[in-house]
Amino acid sequence: MENGAIKSKKIYPSPNPHVRLTEISYWSDGLLVKGLLAEPKKKGDYSGILYLRGGIQSIGMVRPARIAQFAAQGFVVFAPYYRGNRGGQGRDEFAGADRWDAVYAVDVLKQFCTEAVHVLAFSRGGIMALWTAVLRQDITSVVTWAGVTDTVLTYKERPDMRRMMKRLYGGTPNTALAAYEERNPLMRLNEAQAPFLIIHGLKDENVFPAQAFLLEEALILNSQKHETWYFPEYTHFFPPAVNRKTARALTEWMKRQELDK
Numbered sequence: 001m002e003n004g005a006i007k008s009k010k011i012y013p014s015p016n017p018h019v020r021l022t023e024i025s026y027w028s029d030g031l032l033v034k035g036l037l038a039e040p041k042k043k044g045d046y047s048g049i050l051y052l053r054g055g056i057q058s059i060g061m062v063r064p065a066r067i068a069q070f071a072a073q074g075f076v077v078f079a080p081y082y083r084g085n086r087g088g089q090g091r092d093e094f095a096g097a098d099r100w101d102a103v104y105a106v107d108v109l110k111q112f113c114t115e116a117v118h119v120l121a122f123s124r125g126g127i128m129a130l131w132t133a134v135l136r137q138d139i140t141s142v143v144t145w146a147g148v149t150d151t152v153l154t155y156k157e158r159p160d161m162r163r164m165m166k167r168l169y170g171g172t173p174n175t176a177l178a179a180y181e182e183r184n185p186l187m188r189l190n191e192a193q194a195p196f197l198i199i200h201g202l203k204d205e206n207v208f209p210a211q212a213f214l215l216e217e218a219l220i221l222n223s224q225k226h227e228t229w230y231f232p233e234y235t236h237f238f239p240p241a242v243n244r245k246t247a248r249a250l251t252e253w254m255k256r257q258e259l260d261k
Contacts, residue, residue: 004107016068028104031089035080038071048113051079054123073251076113080105095183099131116140118254130185133192141257145199149211151183157208186218195225201234
């Protein structure tokens with residue numbers, strides 16, 4: 001039951017004829033957790049992308065077409081579902097102990113790719129990505145797209161999520177502050193070695209731009225390498241053509257980080 005060890009693999013239907021999908025069960029802190037692997041069918045040496053999904057439980061679940069899109073650009077992609085999802089053991093804690101499912105997913109990914117592992121996170125996945133970069137020193141780069149940075153801000157910004165957060169965290173930021181602070185990676189962000197790319201739509205009302213600004217400010221204070229791509233006209237979800245263009249651009253940015261290492 002070594003962390004990151006694979007228990008089982010199952011072929012998963014792929015929306016792309018050039019990409020092979022496999023559902024993988026792996027060990028994380030004694031729990032069997034599941035995730036989806038996307039690999040180019042063409043033989044080659046490919047860098048890895050750890051794709052960290054947004055949402056919680058069935059909301060924001062990993063989309064095969066999305067990870068196949070990045071695999072088609074020449075990467076091996078692994079996207080953990082996080083514990084408690086799709087038959088995985090344990091409970092999704094929204095950036096609690098489930099952060100280890102992302103951390104150990106890197107060990108799964110490394111069994112299929114070269115040494116270069118990038119982290120690409122969307123929405124809730126943002127805070128998981130920050131923890132992964134803090135807790136591992138073998139991450140090549142981190143891209144956080146519309147990413148959550150601070151759960152206290154999320155509680156304030158999203159009244160529709162407060163009930164869920166109170167249940168998982170044991171109260172509000174006023175009554176259970178320690179649970180919120182324990183999930184905040186910013187105080188340890190200086191431990192991360194990887195360069196960061198922050199992507200955010202400035203009309204985002206799901207994850208407010210303040211979360212991106214907070215991360216940018218922390219990176220500046222720590223003199224950590226980073227870049228920001230802010231889009232004044234877009235919300236949480238970019239139009240399809242812009243989404244595709246941005247996805248291509250961020251993978252090019254990842255490749256440049258490999259060359260800079």
